[in-house]
Amino acid sequence: MAVLRRLGRLRRRADADGSKPARVDPGRILRRRRSPLQLALGGTLIVLILVVELLILQAYVNVSRSTEIFRQVIFLTGNLVNVRQETARLNVEVEELPTSRDFKGVAIRRGLLGQQLNLLRGLGAHDPLVEVTLRKVDADLRRVDQAIARAQSRSVEADLRAEVTGMRPTFRRLHVTLKDLYDKEEQHFFGALSETLRARASSQRLLVAFSSLVLLVGVALALSLRQRVRSDFARAWRALTAEVDERKAAEAAVRASEERFRSLVQNSSDVITILDADGSVRWHSESVRRVLGYDPEKLLHTDESTLVHPDDRDRVAGFVAEAMMRPGVTAASTWRVRHRDGGWLHTETVAANLLDDPNVGGLVLNTRDVSERKQLEDQLVHQAFHDGLTGLANRTLFTERVEQALASIGPTDVAVLFVDLDDFKNVNDSLGHASGDQLLVAAAKRLKSCLRPGDTASRFGGDEFAVLLERVADRDAASAVAARVIETLHQPFGLQGRAIPIQASVGVAIGRRGVEDADALLRNADVAMYAAKAGGKDRYEVFRPEMHADMVQRLELEAELRHAADRGELVLHYQPIVELASGRITRVEALVRWAHPTRGLLGPAAFVPLAEEHGMIGPIGRWVLDEACRQARRWQDRFPGAPPLSMHVNLSGRQLQQPGLIAEVAQSLEACALEPDLLTLEITETVLMADTDTVSQRLRDLKQLGVRLAIDDFGTGYSSLSYLRRFPIDMLKIDKAFVDGIGGIGEGREDAALAHAIINLSHTLQLHTIAEGIELPEQAANLAELGCHDGQGYHFARPLGSEAMTDLLEQTLAPGGFVLRPAEAVAT
């Protein structure tokens, strides 16, 4: 019963939960309605038992009645035996009378017979047979009595005997009568006995049958009840175990949940702290050891704020105070906390006010280490405002600083310097980007070294730098800084074992505080910088308003250059290259000119850098190559008898980088059916200096085509001579600077020696040499003497238009070639 009661409680609890599905109550299983089968069996059993009881009762009554009957019959028959016996004795005594004369004895015997007959009369009172017999017996006995009385009176023995003899038939009759009665009574008795026994047997059979039925139904009921009890118990057991299992599962789930939660809290990277209402630490999660390095036990009951950075303590106190007052979760706040190793961690804390929660009763702080995030944020902020490569401020920050400076009040003006490294692209092209980056970093460092604290240096991208000078007394002071910047950059940078100087063009713009705006100032500086570039580079310019016009012009030029090739404004001029020993024109260098519709004929210096800067060098270069080849073909056709002229075409580093170059060259040659060895491509020394795989591969590929390769302006670059061996170079063109030293214009003995050395070297390396910029006959003569193969310069001819050149060739046409005599040189 206790189990059931508990089950009931369980069930009520389950019901109260409301979440669990309704299910079988074990208690109800045992109390459920009884089955109809058992009711029927029970009723039948009761009826059967009643019947059996009645049968037993009836049998008992029958038995007692039978017993009574039998007793009477036994009395009767017993009495009959006595009667017959007494009759027989009376008969005997009567027969003895003649001798004994014992009439007294006969009388007693007769009395005793009377006794028995009286008994018989009582016993057989209702038996007609007995009554009939008794009447006969009484009649006969009267005769006997009378005979005995007569005999008593006879004194004569003979008479006495006669009387006795006379009684014999009467006695015989008495014997027969009594025997007959006895037989009949006996027969009657056995008949009644067998009948009674039969009746009893049938009633016994009935009793046995009903008893068996009782047994059967009883057993059936017992089995049914047993089955019922078993099944009920099994069901109750199942329900009970299910309940227990469910409870266990629920407990396990709760336990697992707790474990999970504990594990979460313990293993969380967050530190969970519970503060009492007075602000002291009641509990720290284990993670405090990992995050802050402290033993959680030792932090208990301490003042949390001792770990907080002094600058943040007021904020933390405010945060805690506010969280204590406001229920729920407080927004995250960050502050610094001291790690056990002494460093500061940036932490972010969320507070949950659980003071009213009886399970906690405190303020729960969830603290997480956000140092990395903070660092990342700082880094991102830095990146947003600084140049990744040099660490200088970027354009955004710089512009902001300029705005701030202009907006602020101060005694001096504000100056902005725009610094653009000259020909930095060449460095990048020839030495590679990694070296270019190194150079930029070094340049940035130097730039900063020129500034005073408070000034800002920034990189705008590429090779553009800007400097903000917040305290400049006047334009001269700003100019002085600009000059210092240029000079500082001039000192060579050590790169790949070489000393590389950097030139820079600087634009200076001065702004009045509260007057100029930042954009205008920056634009002015930019314009000034372009002016410096346009003015020959490696210099600074201070902004003047008219510079804007120059700038506009440059922009126009750039726009026009885009269409120059299409409009046929590009032309090629040709300068002959003469064999110094014979004076024959063997080679012609093609030089590009821009026949500008308004500005006249412009040299390459006026537009090639522009073209390179704006990515237009590809199409221009290609046009030049095609046109040069076509011209070479035309001259071959024109002068079939003369030895064919070699055509020299300049190739910029940028062009050499282009992937389609080889195909273009092959195509140009093929289009004009020009022998490849009649085309010489001139490249500058700085191109070789890059020494990239691409460059050397291109050169090898060109060489493979059969094209000749020459180095232009040799001696001005910084290549070591050993480079020459590494590339498939055919000839060197000695720069005009060396040629100038030979024969007269200056006292350049050193240059002359260098020229000499170059020529000797070329001989050693079996390179063809061409001297550039020959202006005097002495120079030509000296160079010829030094062993230089060819020469080029005003001494022989200025660059000529194609028709003029054709004319010259016509004039100089002689057997064996175009022999130029100086007298015939075209003065133009």
Add this chain to the structure above:
Amino acid sequence: MGRVTRLVAVVAMGIVVLAGCQRDEPRSQTPAAAAPAPQEVNPGTLAAGARVSAPKGEVVLTMSGAIGTRNQGKKLALDIASLERMRTVRMETSEPFLKRKVTFEGVLLSDLLTVAGVPDSATKVNMIALDDYKVDFTVADVRSSQMMLATKADGKRMPVDKAGPIRIVFPDSSGLGHNPDLWIWSVSTMRLS
């Protein structure tokens, strides 16, 4: 546990009780009327130790064996008159054969044994009827049971065919009297030992 089982049990018990009552019925029919004590009719003249004269009439009872009073050799022969000289009593009792009340007069056997001078050492009385019917009593039973030797029934002498002339009767209160076999008809001899 079930109501069915309980019902069955109750019914079964009821049946048992009922059956018990049925069996009890014959017992309840036993006559419970208080038997009246024998009334003295005549104090008698023959007392203990008195000499009993020889019988003048027909001898109805002969006593022998362990007796102190004799009148015929070793026997004590008694006729009706001798018997009636002893203290006589009258009592009404249920006659088992006639199945009705009969008022007998006669001598209490305890008085008879006293007159006959039966010693305390005697333990057994062997009684024989005219038809040689024999019954043994203990002397103690005889003395204590108020059994009587009747000489008259309903004021009349009893012929032999009416179980006379003398017969043994018991008062209703006597336990021995329930057995009809002990009601000896026509008793004629008593032998004490």
